[in-house]
Amino acid sequence: MDRLDKLALELRKDVARLIHKAGTGHIGGDFSVMEILVTLYFEVMDINKDDFPNPCRDRFVLSKGHCVEALYAVLARKGFIDWDDVFDGYGAFGSRFIGHPNNKIPGIEMNTGSLGHGLAIGVGMALASRMDDGRNRVYVVMGDGELDEGSVWEAAMAAASYRLGNLCAVIDRNRLQISGRTEDVMGLDPLDEKWKSFGWNVLACNGNSCEELSAAFLLASRCGTRPSVIIANTVKGYGASLMEDKASWHHKVPDEQELSLILDGLDRRMEGLS
Amino acid sequence: MSKTACKKIICEELCARAAHDKDIVVLCSDSRGSAGMSGFFEMYPSRAFEVGIAEQDIVSIAAGMAASGKKPFVFSPASFLTSRSYEQVKVDCAYSDMNVKLIGVSGGVSYGALGYSHHATNDIACMCALPNMAVYMPSDGRQAASLVGHLLSDPGPAYVRVGRNPVDDIYGSGAQFAPGRAISPLSPWPDCDVVIISCGEMVKAAVDAAMALEKDGVKVSVIDMYCLKPFDVDAVISHARNASLVVTVEEHVPSGGLGSLVAQAISSNCPKPVHSLSLPDGPVVSGTSQEVFAFYHLDSEGIAREVKRLLGVN
Numbered sequence A: 001m002d003r004l005d006k007l008a009l010e011l012r013k014d015v016a017r018l019i020h021k022a023g024t025g026h027i028g029g030d031f032s033v034m035e036i037l038v039t040l041y042f043e044v045m046d047i048n049k050d051d052f053p054n055p056c057r058d059r060f061v062l063s064k065g066h067c068v069e070a071l072y073a074v075l076a077r078k079g080f081i082d083w084d085d086v087f088d089g090y091g092a093f094g095s096r097f098i099g100h101p102n103n104k105i106p107g108i109e110m111n112t113g114s115l116g117h118g119l120a121i122g123v124g125m126a127l128a129s130r131m132d133d134g135r136n137r138v139y140v141v142m143g144d145g146e147l148d149e150g151s152v153w154e155a156a157m158a159a160a161s162y163r164l165g166n167l168c169a170v171i172d173r174n175r176l177q178i179s180g181r182t183e184d185v186m187g188l189d190p191l192d193e194k195w196k197s198f199g200w201n202v203l204a205c206n207g208n209s210c211e212e213l214s215a216a217f218l219l220a221s222r223c224g225t226r227p228s229v230i231i232a233n234t235v236k237g238y239g240a241s242l243m244e245d246k247a248s249w250h251h252k253v254p255d256e257q258e259l260s261l262i263l264d265g266l267d268r269r270m271e272g273l274s
Numbered sequence B: 001m002s003k004t005a006c007k008k009i010i011c012e013e014l015c016a017r018a019a020h021d022k023d024i025v026v027l028c029s030d031s032r033g034s035a036g037m038s039g040f041f042e043m044y045p046s047r048a049f050e051v052g053i054a055e056q057d058i059v060s061i062a063a064g065m066a067a068s069g070k071k072p073f074v075f076s077p078a079s080f081l082t083s084r085s086y087e088q089v090k091v092d093c094a095y096s097d098m099n100v101k102l103i104g105v106s107g108g109v110s111y112g113a114l115g116y117s118h119h120a121t122n123d124i125a126c127m128c129a130l131p132n133m134a135v136y137m138p139s140d141g142r143q144a145a146s147l148v149g150h151l152l153s154d155p156g157p158a159y160v161r162v163g164r165n166p167v168d169d170i171y172g173s174g175a176q177f178a179p180g181r182a183i184s185p186l187s188p189w190p191d192c193d194v195v196i197i198s199c200g201e202m203v204k205a206a207v208d209a210a211m212a213l214e215k216d217g218v219k220v221s222v223i224d225m226y227c228l229k230p231f232d233v234d235a236v237i238s239h240a241r242n243a244s245l246v247v248t249v250e251e252h253v254p255s256g257g258l259g260s261l262v263a264q265a266i267s268s269n270c271p272k273p274v275h276s277l278s279l280p281d282g283p284v285v286s287g288t289s290q291e292v293f294a295f296y297h298l299d300s301e302g303i304a305r306e307v308k309r310l311l312g313v314n
């Protein structure tokens, strides 16, 4: 699992350089969600560029679409897209690599960006899979601030009501949104109780540990007919101490000096792993 | 000439007026930073409400407050406020005729390369289609400031679209903006060759294009339709009647916006072709708003070029 944690740190370097160069991006959320994406793409999900879009593939929706830079880095490492194309194109005039997921890009299923749509889309995918007797699973990653949207809870009810055991939601629980701490902006706690009362199988883990995430995904896949939600407790800006747990880094762009601090910090964490 | 974002002016104006009007309340949806409203939240914490990322909720909450005598101003990105919340706006604000002022920030293609989900390019069509709803798109800070006073004196629902970027001053300190009336930023020609009708951020580009065209001997009148509903049909007709060419310029899709409103007014009063410069019917090319404007002939050079092409001069 150190291998995956290391990869997640490495991909953060790509993301930091990309955002610095393009002058735009959501670095805080990219850094909190990275282990979740890495674990899903390199350990859990059955998705490969060679047979994409194989109808039996697992489905993935990045509902917190503003963190597309992290997804670009993962998709490039999976071979779906070329990192040089992303690096040259992202933020440039006329590029297809824009600031939110777009399904013209290989490997991306749905266009997101407006928060609160992904879970319902996942419900639709999970229902379709069941109609087709599919064995595939559906994964939706949401932000915690995103849970303020009522549509999330409509989908939560539908998933439990339809007994969608093939649906797994992940909440990037970094406790921050744009305006500050989630509990100050709009209280979510007790979050686990809320999901339980909606009929979900609720799991919680350190969301910046691929090992813990991996174990949680395994448990989720074994829970029968209840949909599962993993409350992934993360740190926004994880991996670079100057950004960690700071709302101001939601979409701040690192300058030259900050970039080098971020890259150094990531290098030091990587040394700590090996 | 200074550059200010209209949202900043609106915040300052509301802060000043709230000192004397205890019914003014402000609501944000994790949007106070992008709306430039942090100042109001600091000055009037008991009259500033954060509802989280919940654009449907925010509109209905505001309507409930209005039904109980408050004067709510809702600040949220224009894209979400006019799409996600559309039914709440339709039923709770427009149909119930509530005193809710909806301020759509970062409208049009302000969000640039964040893409279509974040663009509000159909908001004017949506909002103009609702009963009781007044719809505004101010072109500079002075107009935005004066609009706040008007919004407070009008008891009905209204939608205001402002962009994210600072805009140049267009009007001098003596300019008067009458509610519901268009205004000419340049002294209009009694017998112009071309009338350019625009609103919002496009007015500055239209003015610059008009001045460039004038150097080439083309007489251009410019109309700033900062109030899109009610629509000043008289202003459009009086300028368009004698012009050989009518051109509209808007940061909006081709249908249902300024071009459609002008064409409708002209077809029933002084029929002649209306040439509409707008964004395309679909997601725009990715880029900053300035790049997007240039690509679709919505900057001053593009407007001047299109006018000359339509006039057959070069």
Ligand SMILES: Cc1ncc(C[n+]2csc(CCOP(=O)(O)OP(=O)(O)O)c2C)c(N)n1
Residues within 6 Å of the ligand: A026, A028, A029, A030, A032, A064, A066, A113, A114, A115, A116, A142, A143, A144, A145, A146, A147, A172, A174, A176, A177, A178, A236, A250, B029, B030, B053, B055, B080, B084
């Ligand atoms: C419907 C909608 N409203 C508002 C926004 C603007 N917005 C983008 S990111 C964000 C905060 C998201 O916070 P959270 O879900 O906690 O994401 P994270 O902390 O992981 O970045 C907001 C309000 C949006 N994208 N969609």
Ligand SMILES: [Mg+2]
Residues within 6 Å of the ligand: A143, A144, A145, A172, A173, A174, A175, A176, A177
């Ligand atoms: Mg968050």
